[in-house]
Amino acid sequence: MEMKYLSTRGKAETVESAKAILQGIAEDGGLFVPTEIPKVDAAFVQELVGLSYAERAKKILGLFLTDYTVEEIARCVEGAYGGGKFDDEAVAPVKCVGDVSVLELWHGPTSAFKDMALQLLPRLLSEALKKTGETKETLILVATSGDTGKAALAGFADVPQTKIMVFYPDGGVSDMQRLQMVTQQGGNVSVVAVKGNFDDAQTGVKEIFGDGDFASKLDGAGVRLSSANSINWGRLVPQIVYYFSAYADLVKTGTIKNGDQINFTVPTGNFGNILAGFYARQMGLPVGKLVCASNQNNVLTDFLQTGYYDKNRDFFKTISPSMDILVSSNVERMLYHTTGDAPGVRGWMEALATEGRYDAGVGMIQRFQNYFWAGWADDAKTKATIREVFEAEHYVLDTHTAVAWTVAHEYQRRTHDERPMVVVSTASPYKFSGSVLEALGEDASGSPFELLDRLEKKSGTTAPKGLASMKDARAIHEGSCEKEKMRDAVLAFAEK
Numbered sequence: 001m002e003m004k005y006l007s008t009r010g011k012a013e014t015v016e017s018a019k020a021i022l023q024g025i026a027e028d029g030g031l032f033v034p035t036e037i038p039k040v041d042a043a044f045v046q047e048l049v050g051l052s053y054a055e056r057a058k059k060i061l062g063l064f065l066t067d068y069t070v071e072e073i074a075r076c077v078e079g080a081y082g083g084g085k086f087d088d089e090a091v092a093p094v095k096c097v098g099d100v101s102v103l104e105l106w107h108g109p110t111s112a113f114k115d116m117a118l119q120l121l122p123r124l125l126s127e128a129l130k131k132t133g134e135t136k137e138t139l140i141l142v143a144t145s146g147d148t149g150k151a152a153l154a155g156f157a158d159v160p161q162t163k164i165m166v167f168y169p170d171g172g173v174s175d176m177q178r179l180q181m182v183t184q185q186g187g188n189v190s191v192v193a194v195k196g197n198f199d200d201a202q203t204g205v206k207e208i209f210g211d212g213d214f215a216s217k218l219d220g221a222g223v224r225l226s227s228a229n230s231i232n233w234g235r236l237v238p239q240i241v242y243y244f245s246a247y248a249d250l251v252k253t254g255t256i257k258n259g260d261q262i263n264f265t266v267p268t269g270n271f272g273n274i275l276a277g278f279y280a281r282q283m284g285l286p287v288g289k290l291v292c293a294s295n296q297n298n299v300l301t302d303f304l305q306t307g308y309y310d311k312n313r314d315f316f317k318t319i320s321p322s323m324d325i326l327v328s329s330n331v332e333r334m335l336y337h338t339t340g341d342a343p344g345v346r347g348w349m350e351a352l353a354t355e356g357r358y359d360a361g362v363g364m365i366q367r368f369q370n371y372f373w374a375g376w377a378d379d380a381k382t383k384a385t386i387r388e389v390f391e392a393e394h395y396v397l398d399t400h401t402a403v404a405w406t407v408a409h410e411y412q413r414r415t416h417d418e419r420p421m422v423v424v425s426t427a428s429p430y431k432f433s434g435s436v437l438e439a440l441g442e443d444a445s446g447s448p449f450e451l452l453d454r455l456e457k458k459s460g461t462t463a464p465k466g467l468a469s470m471k472d473a474r475a476i477h478e479g480s481c482e483k484e485k486m487r488d489a490v491l492a493f494a495e496k
Contacts (some may be wrong), residue, residue: 001066002067003017003036003064003066004036005019005035006031007028008030008031008335008342008346009330009345009346009349010028010343011342011346012026012030013027014033014035017064017065017066017068017234018067018068018353019128019132020234021104021121021125021128021232021233022125022129022134022138022226023226024227024231025209025210028346029349031329031330031336032233037279037285038063038283040285041331042259044059044206045244045248045251045285046251047059048247048248049248049251049252051248051285053091053092054077054078054081054091056244057120057241057245057456058070061073063283064240068124069326075119075123075127076123077120079123080119081119081120085109085115086107086108086109087464088104092107092116092245093131094249094253095395097389097423099134099421100405100423101244101250101421101422101423102401102422103242103423105242105426106425106427109466110151110467111430111464111467112146112322112426112428112431113424113425114147114151115135115154117236118154119155120234120238121228121232121238122188123233124234125159125162126160126162127138134380136219136223136224137163137222137223137224138163138224139163139165139226139227139493140152140160140163140164140165141209142164143166143205144167144181145168145169145322145323145324146172146321147178147431149173149191150180151183153189153191154184156228157184157186157188157189158186158187163223163493164186165189165490165493166190167204167486168181168191168192168193168201169194169197170196170459171193172197172198173325174321174431175448176467177321177354178447179470179473180467182326183474184476184477185474185476188336191476191479192477192480194481196483197324199311201486202229202325202327203483203485204483205229207488208486208490211487213218214491218490218491221491223306229272230270230330231329236272236275236276236451237276240276240283242276244280244285246264247262250420255420256420260419260420262286262287262288262419262421263287263288263290263420263422264289264410264422265285265291265411265423266291266404267320267404267407267426268293268294269322269328270325270329270330271300271330271331271334273424274292275330275333275334277424278290278309278334278337278371278372282337282382288419289373290373291374291375291407292304292372292373292374292375292407293375293376293403293406293407293408294376294403295316295318295377296316296376296378296409297318297324298376299313299328300331300374301375303360303374304368304374305374306354309348309358309359309360310356310357311327311356312357318379318382319432320379320399320400320402320403322427332348332349334368339364339367344372352446361382373411373415375406377403377406382402382403382439384439385402385403386436387441389413390440394459394460395481396459397436398426398428398432398436398454399427399432399435400426400432401424402439403422428464428467429455430455434448434451436455437455440458451466
């Protein structure tokens with residue numbers, strides 16, 4: 001089956017995956033989605049059980065990227081997940097912790113789940129440049145709430161025919177996340193702090209993508225734009241793989257039988273991670289509920305419970321900063337898949353942009369709740385969970401995974417759903433050492449590297465090499481700008 005991609009807003013041409021990945025966002029401002037979702041059966045899932053993560057990835061990606069050859073996909077996958085880039089041979093291991101399974105997605109070079117996709121995306125994009133005959137330089141624009149920035153920088157650094165520019169909210173990421181970004185080396189990278197929050201940075205990037213006059217200016221400089229955020233299909237499709245991989249591992253260990261349903265709880269900000277689970281479910285993976293876990297910025301909890309999306313609310317800086325988001329871009333894809341109504345989606349997104357809110361209607365609530373359950377945890381609950389899990393299991397959760405753990409158990413208490421639960425763990429606790437140490441009742445003062453040492457002693461584990469090795473790294477990128485000046489910063493970098 002040849003897979004094509006169309007826009008959620010219905011006014012852009014249908015394209016093959018290489019072009020969708022290269023563009024990042026559709027010409028009408030919508031997000032690319034597959035024209036149909038491929039279906040798999042129990043035999044397909046069973047085949048995955050005996051395979052490595054890379055082999056599983058090749059089989060699943062091949063269903064979506066039909067314009068890439070088997071050899072091209074293999075080359076991309078082996079480059080992404082091979083060569084010792086991940087510190088666990090399983091790449092995305094599943095650990096039994098108490099009464100749940102934990103899917104650890106943070107064993108890559110930047111110690112966060114974004115590596116699962118952003119080690120692969122630059123390779124898919126490089127192949128797309130060749131396949132489409134594109135001769136212009138591609139400028140990757142990224143807005144980050146913390147983890148995407150470093151993972152994208154690490155993936156695209158010195159990749160031929162590309163530049164990458166990352167905007168992050170000034171004061172809105174952890175000390176370690178900021179250090180990871182501002183010390184990034186590479187002749188084609190730029191990192192800029194935006195005076196505002198993540199939504200300001202993300203809105204600025206989206207507006208740049210939608211500005212035809214600005215695109216013409218860039219074109220004159222021989223540059224075209226693309227994205228490494230999860231608005232790019234090439235960022236989202238690799239994430240589907242680890243839901244299948246987790247299920248195959250649970251079958252392999254005898255935790256479940258092939259065909260048994262399981263639930264996933266996902267700490268959620270931009271809705272891309274949990275949306276990948278939705279795609280896996282729609283493909284035929286036996287998933288019961290996808291539990292959407294938010295922090296105090298709980299716009300998604302309200303939306304999935306009421307169908308009413310309202311970003312006009314207080315914004316909180318929390319100890320789980322990668323989830324400090326009020327505009328979750330990938331909800332747009334979910335709305336399209338649950339309605340098939342591109343004009344409706346376009347209307348909702350226009351209302352969100354102009355009024356900051358939209359009402360998807362009462363009829364949508366039941367559709368959402370067929371797939372999702374939603375809850376949230378504040379900082380106090382998150383810290384209490386970190387402490388309780390460490391005391392009971394001697395297992396250290398980061399501040400985002402602790403949100404998911406809290407909400408997973410709230411879901412089980414409220415619904416009495418006894419299906420096996422997988423908590424999706426999105427970052428190493430060492431990325432948030434200060435908050436984790438504080439939760440464990442330890443001294444959280446000092447430099448990020450003093451905190452790494454202290455957490456090693458407390459937990460009896462070893463900090464990831466990629467974090468520890470930054471101790472002697474020099475800050476290279478100290479630039480900042482007002483949110484209204486993001487275009488100027490992009491143009492200056494593009495013309496370098």
